[in-house]
Amino acid sequence: GYYPLDEPGLRVWLAQRPALAAKVGGAPADWHITEVGDGNLNLVFLVRGAAGGVCVKQSLPYVRAAGESWPMPLERAFFEYQHQQVAGPHLAGLVPQIWHYDPLLYASVMELLSPHIILRQGLLAGRRYPQAVTAVAEFAARSAVLTSALAQPFEAVFDQAALFSRNHALTRVTAELVFADPFEDLPRNRWTSPELDEVAASVRADAALRAAVARLGHRFLTQQDALLHGDLHTGSVMVSDNDTRVIDPEFAVYGPVGFDTGAFLANLLMAYFSQPGHATAADDRRDHADWILQQAGVFWRHFAQRFDALWQAHADGDAWPRRLFVGEEGVFARARREHLQQVFADTLGFAGAEIIRRILGFAHNLDFEAIADRSQRAAAETRALTLARALLLQPQRFADIDSVLDSAQALVEA
Numbered sequence: 001g002y003y004p005l006d007e008p009g010l011r012v013w014l015a016q017r018p019a020l021a022a023k024v025g026g027a028p029a030d031w032h033i034t035e036v037g038d039g040n041l042n043l044v045f046l047v048r049g050a051a052g053g054v055c056v057k058q059s060l061p062y063v064r065a066a067g068e069s070w071p072m073p074l075e076r077a078f079f080e081y082q083h084q085q086v087a088g089p090h091l092a093g094l095v096p097q098i099w100h101y102d103p104l105l106y107a108s109v110m111e112l113l114s115p116h117i118i119l120r121q122g123l124l125a126g127r128r129y130p131q132a133v134t135a136v137a138e139f140a141a142r143s144a145v146l147t148s149a150l151a152q153p154f155e156a157v158f159d160q161a162a163l164f165s166r167n168h169a170l171t172r173v174t175a176e177l178v179f180a181d182p183f184e185d186l187p188r189n190r191w192t193s194p195e196l197d198e199v200a201a202s203v204r205a206d207a208a209l210r211a212a213v214a215r216l217g218h219r220f221l222t223q224q225d226a227l228l229h230g231d232l233h234t235g236s237v238m239v240s241d242n243d244t245r246v247i248d249p250e251f252a253v254y255g256p257v258g259f260d261t262g263a264f265l266a267n268l269l270m271a272y273f274s275q276p277g278h279a280t281a282a283d284d285r286r287d288h289a290d291w292i293l294q295q296a297g298v299f300w301r302h303f304a305q306r307f308d309a310l311w312q313a314h315a316d317g318d319a320w321p322r323r324l325f326v327g328e329e330g331v332f333a334r335a336r337r338e339h340l341q342q343v344f345a346d347t348l349g350f351a352g353a354e355i356i357r358r359i360l361g362f363a364h365n366l367d368f369e370a371i372a373d374r375s376q377r378a379a380a381e382t383r384a385l386t387l388a389r390a391l392l393l394q395p396q397r398f399a400d401i402d403s404v405l406d407s408a409q410a411l412v413e414a
């Protein structure tokens with residue numbers, strides 16, 4: 001029963017479902033339908049009508065960014081829907097509502113976010129969204145604690161982890177694209193400037209770097225702490241001036257919490273490094289760059305504070321049960337601090353791996369790609385790669401988030 005939707009097909013399909021058609025409103029012939037998917041994988045339609053509208057997202061049987069030569073199972077839409085079923089109750093106001101999932105078309109009908117835009121696009125355009133990173137940190141902290149055995153009986157967590165462990169296709173994408181590809185000579189790797197040839201070769205030749213990333217890949221595949229978003233970059237966040245939603249959890253899988261926080265931190269750092277490349281005569285982008293870097297600090301600090309507070313408030317699961325520490329709150333607090341230090345260390349490592357794969361692997365970031373001047377682009381990417389290598393190979397240099405931000409700033413100002 002699967003077929004890829006197009007504009008006329010979607011009009012008919014939606015019109016046949018009265019509850020969904022009512023959310024668009026008016027006569028189907030008057031609906032305004034556009035396909036807006038700009039990600040690597042799926043079709044995304046916005047359908048607008050008299051009552052508002054809906055967003056329809058459908059899996060394609062291949063990687064959209066690569067074409068039919070790279071087949072991809074359709075099941076990712078199911079796991080995105082399951083993410084809402086499992087984590088959605090903890091994430092009210094931070095994610096769009098999915099109203100309908102169609103198992104034949106592998107399509108979801110969800111809330112149309114308007115006037116939201118993708119956070120990455122906003123940052124590129126030089127706009128500020130003061131609440132965005134705290135909302136993403138809240139998303140990450142809630143997911144990290146409330147879907148884990150810190151807050152739930154282990155039976156529930158094991159069942160959920162088993163469900164998402166079937167998300168084979170997209171977990172394989174991550175296992176290969178993040179943790180392996182950039183360290184091999186593969187045709188699907190690419191970088192946008194010959195200036196990076198040398199650094200790409202030196203990354204592949206660096207056994208210590210390969211080992212650091214492989215260690216993280218091992219943790220990603222084996223440490224089932226909490227339900228991850230799995231692809232938490234600035235393109236997975238939609239913002240308006242006063243609302244922020246995390247979208248696209250199709251890579252959802254149980255894994256180490258630092259994978260999500262690392263991915264988001266990395267994408268803020270890449271947005272920072274890219275800013276000089278977007279400078280104009282009217283705007284040298286320095287203020288905007290400083291603001292983005294500051295937001296990276298706000299993100300980590302808010303995450304850490306909320307992770308600790310949520311753990312303390314919801315320690316009713318089988319891991320670290322609060323009842324064992326009544327009257328010994330200091331012991332419990334020390335355990336939380338130590339655990340958070342491990343999540344911080346993981347975050348920096350995963351951030352390093354994310355930066356490397358976004359510059360030297362298959363899937364790139366518009367932050368860098370939109371820099372027209374080749375040497376500026378190469379300079380920005382090289383600075384990001386320098387920080388990534390330090391995060392992976394010299395973790396002792398980074399005791400806290402400020403030391404990361406200071407290093408990033410020093411690279412830009414050198």
Ligand code: SR1
Nearest residue numbers: 040063173174177231363
């Ligand atoms: C083949 S998919 C490539 C990348 O796009 C997604 O957004 C994920 O980041 C994935 O790694």
Ligand code: MG
Nearest residue numbers: 039231236248
């Ligand atoms: Mg995505």
